[in-house]
Each structure stands twice: as C-alpha cells, then as structure tokens.
Amino acid sequence: MKIGVMGAGAVGCYYGGMLARAGHELVLVGRPTHVEALQQRGLRLQTAAFDVELPVRASTEAAALIDAALVLFCVKSTDTEAAGLELRDHLAPDALVLSLQNGVDNAERLQALVGVPVWPAVVFVAAEMAGPGHVKHNGRGELVIGPTAVHGTSGTLEAAGLLALLGDAGVPAETGNNVAGVLWAKLVLNCAYNALSALTNLPYGPLVAREGIARVMDDLVAECLAVAAADGVRIPGEVPASVRRIAQTMPAQFSSTAQDLRRGRRSEIDHLNGYVVRRGEATGTPTPVNRCLHALVKALEAPPT
Incomplete structure (x- = not known):
C-alpha cells in the first residue's frame, strides 16, 4: 500500500518508518534538509529493539502523495490550514487522512478543507529527529483513533482494516468512542x-x-x-x-x-x-x-x- 506522510518530523517519520519496515511504500513530505538526506540515504529508524535504514521516497511537495491510500498528517497545529490547502488537490478520492497532531481540533479544521475522511488520532510516543533523515524512538508508540460518523468512512480503509494495518507494523492502536x-x-x-x-x-x-x-x-x-x-x-x-x-x-x-x-x-x-x-x-x-x-x-x- 502507498502511504504518505505530510510533515516528516519525528512523529511522521516514526510511524511512517514502522509502516515502511512492514513492507509498505512510503512517501515523506518535509523540509528540504530532511528530504535531501532521505533521498540520499533513506530513513534511519532507531529504536531500542532495532536500528535500520529504510528505502523511502521523499519530496518537499504535496504532489508526491498522489494516489496514497493513507496519509499521516503530522504538521504542526499552526500549519494545519496551509498544509491542508496544499494537500487537498493531490488526495486520491478514496484516501483516508489520519491526523497525528497535538491539540484537540485539528481533524475538524482539516476536514473543512479536504474532500476525503479525516480521522483524529491521539499519539503517545516519545521520538525525536536525531539528525537529517534520522528518527530516534525513545518510548511508547500507541495510537487511539476516532473514526466516527462526523469524520466519515473511507472507501479503502475502514477502522478494522486500519487497526490491522498498524498492528502488523508493530504499532499498537485502538479505536475509541470518546x-x-x-x-x-x-x-x-x-x-x-x-x-x-x-x-x-x-x-x-x-x-x-x-x-x-x-x-x-x-x-x-x-x-x-x-x-x-x-x-x-x-x-x-x-x-x-x-x-x-x-x-x-x-x-x-x-x-x-x-x-x-x-x-x-x-x-x-x-x-x-x-x-x-x-x-x-x-x-x-x-x-x-x-x-x-x-x-x-x-x-x-x-x-x-
């Protein structure tokens, strides 16, 4: 499956890296310094259990995410609207966007801009960019995801399929009604x-x-x-x-x-x-x-x- 990350910082690189390690095609959109390193060396994902370099695609442009079935939206809350406007014309009609952001209203703000379902996710992970193209995991990593009638459903991924996708990649995830x-x-x-x-x-x-x-x-x-x-x-x-x-x-x-x-x-x-x-x-x-x-x-x- 083609998976995109909009905002390739520590959170996006960690979860994207876990999915790439599970065999999915990963495309990362981020800052030029990180993109250059990712293009040259791939993504280095360092955890207590393993330290690997993963082949990925990287770009500074949201157009690289065209045809992605799942987009992890990981930009800063201050950039939600600007990044959403940049992304919306490049989303596949049956794509699902997962908001992995701090704050409580990002999914609603993003949903108002894009024409595909946006689901909120609560992120519990300690990770940092240890250098360009190098993400270091320091602890935890679970997600709580909230697909609801308000946020819609996706033609490609339903809640059970998304949980299975993440679980197979070593990412603990669950859905919640609250x-x-x-x-x-x-x-x-x-x-x-x-x-x-x-x-x-x-x-x-x-x-x-x-x-x-x-x-x-x-x-x-x-x-x-x-x-x-x-x-x-x-x-x-x-x-x-x-x-x-x-x-x-x-x-x-x-x-x-x-x-x-x-x-x-x-x-x-x-x-x-x-x-x-x-x-x-x-x-x-x-x-x-x-x-x-x-x-x-x-x-x-x-x-x-």
Whole structure:
C-alpha cells in the first residue's frame, strides 16, 4: 500500500518508518534538509529493539502523495490550514487522512478543507529527529483513533482494516468512542509539561524534581480539567496520576516546545496552553497559570527588538 506522510518530523517519520519496515511504500513530505538526506540515504529508524535504514521516497511537495491510500498528517497545529490547502488537490478520492497532531481540533479544521475522511488520532510516543533523515524512538508508540460518523468512512480503509494495518507494523492502536476526551487528556499532558520543559530547558524527570514544579503542574491540571468540564468534555482516567507518570516513563524526554525553541522555530503553544486559555475565556473559567506560561513561551518566540 502507498502511504504518505505530510510533515516528516519525528512523529511522521516514526510511524511512517514502522509502516515502511512492514513492507509498505512510503512517501515523506518535509523540509528540504530532511528530504535531501532521505533521498540520499533513506530513513534511519532507531529504536531500542532495532536500528535500520529504510528505502523511502521523499519530496518537499504535496504532489508526491498522489494516489496514497493513507496519509499521516503530522504538521504542526499552526500549519494545519496551509498544509491542508496544499494537500487537498493531490488526495486520491478514496484516501483516508489520519491526523497525528497535538491539540484537540485539528481533524475538524482539516476536514473543512479536504474532500476525503479525516480521522483524529491521539499519539503517545516519545521520538525525536536525531539528525537529517534520522528518527530516534525513545518510548511508547500507541495510537487511539476516532473514526466516527462526523469524520466519515473511507472507501479503502475502514477502522478494522486500519487497526490491522498498524498492528502488523508493530504499532499498537485502538479505536475509541470518546476520542474527544482522550484528545483532551493528551492536551492536559502537553499543557503540564511542554511550556515548563521549554522555559527551564529541562527534560521531564529533572523538571518535576525541581522545587515547586509539581505544585505548578497540579494547578495547571486543575485549570485544564475545569475548562474541559465547562466545555462538556469527559476526560477518561485519573488525569493527575497520568501526568505524574509521564516523568517516570519518559524522564529524559524534552518537550516538543522545548525542541522548537531550541531550534528557533515557532511552537504549538497557541494550540496547547493557549487553547485552554481561549476555551476558558469562552466558558468563563479562570486560567491564570495557563495564561502565564502561554505568555512566557510567546515572549521567548518573539524576535528581539
């Protein structure tokens, strides 16, 4: 099967690489530096269990994804509309697009632009680009996928077929009836860690060991849960415990926001803590801690005057 990745960063390269390793044709669309390395050497997929180089096709243009049956949409939340407009004229009529993005509203934003089904997926993976064309997997890797009547069905891949495709590639995946709640659960994790990791330049384990950080995280989580409840969202599981567990399971992981700031790139903070602030304003729910961290990250993103 031809599988495309729109946004060949760490998430797209990891999941795309797992599918390529299972024998599927993989086409990656990404930045010129990565594309050049992918064209010359293929994709290096490094995990604790194996370290392989995979033959792939790569391009900077979305036109390379024509005829792909499955497209993993992995661009930053800030680029959803621009990338969606670039992609839409090159999608096969029976293609399925899977949104593997941070934030809670990307699938809806993308669905409004493209003429094929877009399914949201909640991503739980620690991965990083260790160099051009080189993705390193640091932990986890499961997906929760939400094909619903709202997002439609695909002529080529139904939910069961997609789960089988991913499972055969070594990617644990499941569907859920409350994907909105799971997306919010992931949002809360990101809100708790991303900005603080970026502002302190610390990975998760050392971060939570610093004096006062755990209590700040507790305040962040409480704000997020209050906003979700006011928005009518039911978040499954014991969220505070899940937040604490991240530092134990991924102690060496830097947040994607920290990695973005380090590289001088615009982060997704507007769609993480900033999203909570906006929904708090809409529902009349106070969000002072989220507002503070959002403002501080935005200040670091701004060019010096």
